[in-house]
Amino acid sequence: MEKSLLIRISRILMIAxxxxxxxxxAANNALxxxxxxxxxQHVMSAQFMEHSS
Known part of the structure; x- marks a missing residue:
């Protein structure tokens, strides 16, 4: 195989x-x-943040 073909295949596999x-x-978040x-609700309650003045 040519070097450029190996690089192209490795890029495809990396993106996949x-x-x-x-x-x-993303599918789990939607479903x-x-x-x-x-x-x-937990994040929006912000119970874990300290109030500073």
């Missing part, structure tokens, strides 16, 4: 390796409403 998990996370609602 990043894209597939990202797609699964699993209840767990995301609980997380957003």
């Amino acid at each position: 390796g990043i894209g597939c998990p990202s797609l699964m996370v 699993d409403y209840q767990s995301n609602l609980l997380f957003v």
Whole structure:
């Protein structure tokens, strides 16, 4: 195989390796409403932040 073909294939595999998990996370965020609602409520309550004056 040529060097440029190997580089092209490795780039495709690298993008697919990043894209597939990202797609699964995005699909889970869209489909699993209840767990995301609980997380957003926790973040928006900001109970973990210290109030400074």
